[in-house]
Amino acid sequence: MEKIALGICSSISIYKSCEIIRNFQKKKFQIQVIMTKNAAQLVSPLLFSALSGHKIFIDPFSDEFSEEISHVALAKEISLFLVAPATANMIGKFASGIADDFLSTFYMAVKCPVIIAPAMNESMYFHRQTQQNIKKLKSLGVKFIEPEKGYLACREEGWGRLAAPEKIVEEGLKLIDKSHSLRGKTILVSAGPTREFMDSVRFLTNRSSGKMGYELAEEAQRREADVILISGPTNIQPPRETKFREIQTAQEMEEEILKHFEKADIVIMAAAVSDFKFAEVSFQKIKKRESSGKVDLIRTQDVLDKISHKKGKKILVGFAAETENVIHNALKKLKEKNLDLIVANDVSVEGVGFESDFNQVSIIHPDGRMIKTGKKSKLEISKIILDEVEEIIGKSG
């Protein structure tokens, strides 16, 4: 039986948590409830213990659980971590990494999808601090279920009512489904820049940081795909459990991609592979007095183009780094490289794309359908790209 952790904060809407537990139980999930101390003052933990059939976690230092570090043990067992109702205080703690009670410590330990359903007074909900905290958590991959408008505990009408339990449960189930939506698929992701050497100390490269490709690899892994990440030099730690290969040159990128191509169901070329390399490479450092200063560049192999000729049933996703005529050029690449999806990136826009944690892309299908993401974290963008890939998988059966 799959297990869900339900975090409960102190709010008048706490009674709706009972219905959330019941609805998940009907879908055959076990529920482990974690309460804040304030929530446990508002309603007796006995109620939730009776409903869920488990002891309730409140205090990380209670004697009862001292033989094991219970928040870490529990974090490994669950498919979903849901907080409903979530107060402004708890959202603030999660957003700033404060871990001073069981619930906030637990948030730091989980690897599964996280959903937060806020409930609070309208002014608190729309306070810029709360909105900033929500934005930050969204950028880290947390899903929010927006509160509804209605009669609030403060005897006012407004936004801030906890969403309906059925809606919360429905979103939770969707997210659990998503967490293994790529199970059984092998995804080959390329990331980062390449380096084309002129001599033993000098090379030609580009501004790619690798973040987009690494986020894609990590998100694909969260959806339980087998991920192979082939990356140029970056400063990023590769996701754990990913098969990881580091390369330097476009030629090495080509060799590694070809090595793993056969077993891949999906290939996502997020790497900024150099289009040029030096016609001659010196193994010794070139002395300035002995060089005319002129160099000849020749074209590298276009990896995506090469693999597109033996595509078969594989899904190929390319990126288009453009500084002008973004959509027109991306569509051209989509057709020429026989792709199933292209992610068009205007790399001239400040604050997104190269070296940034954010991106703003247009994702284009061969039938011309286009999704404009707006500015979002690269993690959020990676989710949208993989949702589109899953749609293609769904259509191709």
Ligand code: CTP
């Ligand atoms: N690509 C590749 N091998 C190369 C160059 C690019 O596989 N030698 C892939 C990139 O990983 C990306 C896509 O092709 O997914 C488009 O790359 P981009 O640099 O935007 O365009 P190019 O095809 O190189 O064309 P241009 O330089 O004219 O923009």
